[in-house]
Amino acid sequence: MSDTTPAPCAPEDVRRIACIGAGVIGGGWVAHFLARGYDVTAWDPAADAEEKLRRLVAAAWPALEQIGLADGASQDRLTVAPTLAEAVADAQFVQESAPEKLELKRSLLAELDAATPPGVVIASSTSGYPMTDMQTDAATPSRLVVGHPFNPPYLIPLVEVVGGERTGADAVAWSSRFYDVAGKSVITMDRELPGFIANRLQEALWREALHMVANGEASVEDIDASITEGPGLRWAFMGPCLTFALAGGEGGMAHMLDHFGPSLKSPWTRLEAPELDRKLRDAMVDGCEEAAGDRTYADLVAERDQGVIDVLRATGRLGGTAR
Amino acid sequence: MSDTTPAPCAPEDVRRIACIGAGVIGGGWVAHFLARGYDVTAWDPAADAEEKLRRLVAAAWPALEQIGLADGASQDRLTVAPTLAEAVADAQFVQESAPEKLELKRSLLAELDAATPPGVVIASSTSGYPMTDMQTDAATPSRLVVGHPFNPPYLIPLVEVVGGERTGADAVAWSSRFYDVAGKSVITMDRELPGFIANRLQEALWREALHMVANGEASVEDIDASITEGPGLRWAFMGPCLTFALAGGEGGMAHMLDHFGPSLKSPWTRLEAPELDRKLRDAMVDGCEEAAGDRTYADLVAERDQGVIDVLRATGRLGGTAR
Numbered sequence: 232m233s234d235t236t237p238a239p240c241a242p243e244d245v246r247r248i249a250c251i252g253a254g255v256i257g258g259g260w261v262a263h264f265l266a267r268g269y270d271v272t273a274w275d276p277a278a279d280a281e282e283k284l285r286r287l288v289a290a291a292w293p294a295l296e297q298i299g300l301a302d303g304a305s306q307d308r309l310t311v312a313p314t315l316a317e318a319v320a321d322a323q324f325v326q327e328s329a330p331e332k333l334e335l336k337r338s339l340l341a342e343l344d345a346a347t348p349p350g351v352v353i354a355s356s357t358s359g360y361p362m363t364d365m366q367t368d369a370a371t372p373s374r375l376v377v378g379h380p381f382n383p384p385y386l387i388p389l390v391e392v393v394g395g396e397r398t399g400a401d402a403v404a405w406s407s408r409f410y411d412v413a414g415k416s417v418i419t420m421d422r423e424l425p426g427f428i429a430n431r432l433q434e435a436l437w438r439e440a441l442h443m444v445a446n447g448e449a450s451v452e453d454i455d456a457s458i459t460e461g462p463g464l465r466w467a468f469m470g471p472c473l474t475f476a477l478a479g480g481e482g483g484m485a486h487m488l489d490h491f492g493p494s495l496k497s498p499w500t501r502l503e504a505p506e507l508d509r510k511l512r513d514a515m516v517d518g519c520e521e522a523a524g525d526r527t528y529a530d531l532v533a534e535r536d537q538g539v540i541d542v543l544r545a546t547g548r549l550g551g552t553a554r
Numbered sequence: 555m556s557d558t559t560p561a562p563c564a565p566e567d568v569r570r571i572a573c574i575g576a577g578v579i580g581g582g583w584v585a586h587f588l589a590r591g592y593d594v595t596a597w598d599p600a601a602d603a604e605e606k607l608r609r610l611v612a613a614a615w616p617a618l619e620q621i622g623l624a625d626g627a628s629q630d631r632l633t634v635a636p637t638l639a640e641a642v643a644d645a646q647f648v649q650e651s652a653p654e655k656l657e658l659k660r661s662l663l664a665e666l667d668a669a670t671p672p673g674v675v676i677a678s679s680t681s682g683y684p685m686t687d688m689q690t691d692a693a694t695p696s697r698l699v700v701g702h703p704f705n706p707p708y709l710i711p712l713v714e715v716v717g718g719e720r721t722g723a724d725a726v727a728w729s730s731r732f733y734d735v736a737g738k739s740v741i742t743m744d745r746e747l748p749g750f751i752a753n754r755l756q757e758a759l760w761r762e763a764l765h766m767v768a769n770g771e772a773s774v775e776d777i778d779a780s781i782t783e784g785p786g787l788r789w790a791f792m793g794p795c796l797t798f799a800l801a802g803g804e805g806g807m808a809h810m811l812d813h814f815g816p817s818l819k820s821p822w823t824r825l826e827a828p829e830l831d832r833k834l835r836d837a838m839v840d841g842c843e844e845a846a847g848d849r850t851y852a853d854l855v856a857e858r859d860q861g862v863i864d865v866l867r868a869t870g871r872l873g874g875t876a877r
Contacts, residue, residue, distance in 0.1 A: 255803045290852065294859040298872060331817060358814070359822050381784045382801050383855075386862045388871075389784035416783040418776050426822030428772045429780035432759045435823040437794055439758035444837050445828045449751045451841025453741050455793020457752035460739040461704045461712035463789030468869040470778020470786070471760055478705050480578045491681070494654060499682050499749030500758040502825035505768045514767050518774025529613065532706075536617040538869055539709045545868030546791040546861055548711075549621060 239350030240323050242409035246270055249322035251315065251343060253280050256356050257328030258287040259384035264326075265308055266292075266385060267414050268301030272310045274318035281311040291385050298386075319347040324409060326378065328356040336360060340375055341368035352402050352409070354378030354392075359430055361423040362395030372397035376406045379427055380415075388416035391427040432471075439500050468538040476519040477535060481528045484519040488512050562673030563646055565732035569593055572645035574638065574666060576603050579679050580651030581610040582707035587649075588631055589615075589708060590737050591624030595633045597641035604634040614708050621709075642670040647732060649701065651679040659683060663698055664691035675725050675732070677701035677715075682753055684746040685718030695720035699729045702750055703738075711739035714750040755794075762823050791861040799842040800858060804851045807842040811835050 246269060250261045253275035261284060264271045273284060288306055295304075312318035319325055325347055329339050336357060343353050354376050355365060366372035376394050381387035390410045394403040407419045418428060426434055443449040449457075465474045472484070479487030488507060495504035505511060523531060543549045569592060573584045576598035584607060587594045596607060611629055618627075635641035642648055648670055652662050659680060666676050677699050678688060689695035699717050704710040713733045717726040730742045741751060749757055766772040772780075788797045795807070802810030811830060818827035828834060846854060866872045 255801065290855065291859070294856075294863055297863055298866075331814065359817060359820055382797075383859065383862075386859055386866075387784055387787055389780060391780070416779070418779055418783075420772070420776075422771065424766075424771050425820055427780075428766070428776055429784040431762050431766065431823050432777070432780060433785045433794065435758040435762035435825045436755045437798065438818070438823060438825045438827045439754055440794060441818075441830070441834060441838070442828045443747075443751070443754065444841070445834045448745065448747050449743070451795045451838060452845055453743075453751055454755070455795050455845060456739070456741055457712060457714070457750075457755060458789050458793045459791055460741075461710055461752040462756045463786070463791075463793070464710055466781050466786030467790035467865050468782055468786075470781045471756065471763060472774045472778050474705075475760065478578065491654065494682060495761070495764075497682055497748055500754050500761060500825070502758045502761045502823070504761045505765045507764070511764060511768045515764070515774060518767070522775055522778060532613065533617075536614070536706065536709055539706075540617055540620055541868035542790050542865055543621075543709075545864035 239348075239352070242405055242412050245323045245409060245412075247272070247321055247323050249274070249319045249325045249347075250328065251275075251318060251325060251339070252328035252330075252356075253277075253284040253311075254328065254330070255287075256380065256382060256384060257326070258284050259291070259382060260326050260328060260356070260380065261309060262288045262291040262295065262383075263385035264413065265306060266295040266298070266300050266304050268304040268308075269413075270308045270310075272312050272318045272322065274312045274315050284311065285309070291383065295385060315342060316346040319343060319351075322347060322351055325351060325353040326356060327353060331358055331360070333360055333364060336365045337368045340365055341370070344369040344371050344375065350374065352376060352406055354406055356380055359426040361425060362393065362398055363423055364395075366395045366397055373399035374402045376402050377427070378406055378410060379430070381429065388414075389418065389429060390415040391418050391420060391429065393420035393423055393427065395423065435502055439502065442501055464539050464542055465535065467542050469535055472515065472519055473522050473531070474535070476523070477528075477531055483523075483528065484516045485512075488515060562671075562675070562728075565728055565735050568646045568732060568735075570595070570644055570646050572597070572642045572648045572670075573651065574598075574641060574648060574662070575651035575653075575679075576600075576607040576634075577651065577653070578610075579703065579705060579707060580649070581607050582614070582705060583649050583651060583679070583703065584632060585611045585614040585618060585706075586708035587736065588629060589618040589621070589623050589627050591627040591631075592736075593631045593633075595635050595641045595645065597635045597638050607634065608632070614706065618708060638665060639669040642666060642674075645670060645674055648674060648676040649679060650676060654681055654683070656683055656687060659688045660691045663688055664693070667692040667694050667698065673697065675699060675729055677729055679703055679707075682749040684748060685716065685721055686746055687718075689718045689720055696722035697725050699725050700750070701729055701733060702753070704752065711737075712741065712752060713738040714741050714743060714752065716743040716746055716750065718746065758825055762825065765824055787862050787865055788858065790865050792858055795838065795842055796845050796854070797858070799846070800851070800854055806846075806851065807839045808835075811838060
């Protein structure tokens with residue numbers, strides 16, 4: 232790999248990545264980028280950070296070998312820098328994964344901005360802070376974006392990309408393209424939303440779960456089993472909207488909303504439902520029809536059924552697997 | 555199979571099942587029970603019910619053959635009865651899957667109770683009505699239970715079993731055992747909760763999704779992708795509690811709650827979070843430790859990673875599969 236590419240470079244030409252913060256998420260990013268063949272320089276202020284990081288990467292490596300490493304990928308491409316400034320001095324992309332504390336994120340992003348070569352995009356792994364609230368202290372807020380991964384970042388494809396009020400549209404577009412090149416599955420959001428999309432959804436589920444445990448209504452074991460033996464099997468390959476559209480039978484989402492719509496008024500969760508007016512109904516129906524594309528109801532049912540069978544078999548619940 | 559077994563019988567001795575209502579859920583139950591080798595008699599008041607039902611069963615059959623049929627299982631074991639009374643006359647178990655209308659459920663369960671041989675358990679597939687509210691008109695409410703499946707019932711293992719205030723504990727225990735024998739994964743609840751467990755969880759997620767679409771914050775496509783490319787991959791085999799425990803690193807759920815607990819106050823969803831007091835914290839920590847059992851953090855991480863890889867491969871996202 233070339234050491235002479237000037238930053239900024241095209242997303243396809245990135246070779247050197249700085250990972251700031253090397254905990255579960257930061258370390259997961261390190262493992263992912265190494266597996267994709269990048270040179271990674273990491274920095275973390277903790278005294279035992281390097282040892283923990285190398286252990287995390289080594290533990291993840293057999294999984295990454297199974298998936299398939301990029302040409303030249305090696306754990307030897309990891310350097311742990313003694314200072315933040317040295318970590319980013321030569322970087323063509325920076326991924327920040329510090330603890331979720333707003334003041335810390337603000338000052339750290341300002342410090343990273345000051346130390347990183349001009350034009351290089353700096354992405355934050357924040358689980359939910361809007362970039363607008365985090366970029367306040369930086370001299371060049373235009374290059375600061377959110378690139379929110381899921382745990383473990385070296386296996387779960389999703390990255391949510393969104394800018395703040397002072398982020399440049401080019402930085403958002405560059406980041407989305409970069410993550411795509413780097414093997415992630417990208418959702419680019421056109422507006423800030425606390426918790427982004429996936430975290431809002433799983434947080435709603437999580438809060439309902441906490442309420443149930445707090446009130447003695449369900450055990451941790453029952454909650455987990457209710458998902459892994461139930462809707463979780465479908466959600467591995469078909470999202471909640473399309474899944475519910477199939478619950479409407481051949482009538483699809485339209486029938487589902489018209490049939491089950493009244494249950495939105497039921498006390499099935501502590502989260503109040505929105506008014507299911509014509510506009511929302513049509514948006515859901517249109518979205519599902521668009522998602523279905525040319526696939527008929529029968530096609531979708533067959534696809535869902537095959538998916539559930541494959542997932543059941545893959546996770547050792549039909550026998551005949553190695554697990 | 556014997557035609558002389560008197561009802562009621564032991565869960566292991568059931569041979570003849572009546573399925574009342576033959577839509578998406580009722581028809582899915584028919585397919586499941588046929589695949590497990592039972593004789594099934596179905597009844598549905600719709601004029602074209604038999605044709606639709608036989609089409610649904612035929613469409614599901616290749617999937618059921620893949621999973622493996624029970625000895626003697628055959629679509630020929632399905633009889634469609636002309637009346638409700640004839641459908642249940644000889645039944646050793648009754649599964650009711652009528653539309654979700656409380657008045658309809660009440661009168662139908664009363665009618666089923668009057669026509670079904672004494673002692674035979676009658677289970678309702680209701681998505682969320684408490685049995686207490688549905689058993690009001692029945693002469694023998696003690697044998698009425700909820701047995702709530704997930705779509706499609708012939709593939710998704712989960713059944714939630716719960717009784718109403720007037721349901722006998724023996725009917726609940728009998729049902730749980732019966733579903734287990736019939737190849738389902740059973741959660742037996744010791745109290746009524748509108749929406750039970752899994753529906754409360756997925757309904758919270760669903761309501762947040764509807765809010766996002768209603769407010770133009772996310773598209774149907776983004777919502778579905780945020781789950782299938784993100785947390786949905788984990789939830790196919792590891793529930794939300796244990797998954798979040800791993801997000802706490804080696805510190806587990808305790809570290810996770812102490813670290814991310816403050817984000818419960820963030821506006822990440824429209825669902826208000828419960829107070830994360832010591833009691834709730836400890837209940838979550840203890841529950842996760844119990845779920846983990848002898849498995850270390852490293853064991854769980856390895857298990858999760860292998861699970862994600864297997865699910866990605868099984869759903870055609872790593873290449874090298876037939877799909």
